[in-house]
Amino acid sequence: MSHTLRHAVNCSILFTELPLLERPAAAREAGFGAVEFWWPFAEAVPADADVDAFVTAIRDAGVQLVGLNFFAGDMPGGDRGLVSWPKRSGEFRDNIDVTVGIGEQLGCRAFNALYGNRIDSHTALEQDELAVENLALAARAAGRIDATVLVEPVSGAERYPLRTAADVLAVIDRVRAAYGVQNLGLLADLYHLAVNGDDVDRVIAEHTDRIAHVQIADAPGRNEPGTGTLPLAAQLAALETNGYGGWVSLEYKPATSTNDSFSWLPRSRRGQAS
Secondary structure (H helix, E strand, O other): OOOOEEEEOOOOOOOOOOOOOHHHHHHHHHHOEEEEEOOOOOOOOOOOOHHHHHHHHHHOOOOEEEEEEOOOOOOOOOOOOOOOOHHHHHHHHHHHHHHHHHHHOOOOOEEOOOOOOOOOOOOOOHHHHHHHHHHHHHHHHHOOOOEEEEOOOOOOOOOOOOOOOHHHHHHHHHHHHHOOOOOOOEEEEEHHHHOOOOOOOHHHHHHHHHHHEEEEEEOOOOOOOOOOOOOHHHHHHHHHHOOOOEEEOOOOOOOOOOOOOHOOOOOHOOOOOO
């Protein structure tokens, strides 16, 4: 099965051989017209000069930024978002306008809000109530530029509570019911869903209309497609058949070098931004 969906490159996990600001140009050189990033700064509110340098690197490379994470804490240290974390909620809120501002400058209309790990000092209910409030704040800010806030299931983080598509959709439904905001969508990372034991084919069959962004990696290993056993081509074809027309971002760890890891994808299918 084949598909014609456009591919973007996650430049926070790929091209790590290069300094961060050189990665958009490397993606363009490899034939891609679109990139996404996790939060590319060490703090929630970086210096204006650092933001300007990031924006310039994207523009000078001639690529489209199609996804950007809100600040998620110390990802290498195990943090997985601040949305539900009471002690650091203020950092998330301070970060919202910075993130949306970068999106406004670069035409990015998808922002990923990592939910956050469970912590012992607050109940799950308290954390979930805070998350609903924070996601509504983020969605209202994103709505000013007609953008969508993404929420994703994650694997490999024992205390991260959103593991299936149903977990995420329940959160989104709570935000909509409580605050009336509609611009939230499921980030369907087919790798995370599969590793967590979700029924990916069923998710696609039943919820394509709620999927706002797609990421892929193969399993086991989280390397490029073809290195594992996931039926990614068939699943992407099913998504397209069901009406998904958004981006498919490559969010995998290359088994060798980044450029060598693209051999499975002909240059003619490395999506250019339209």
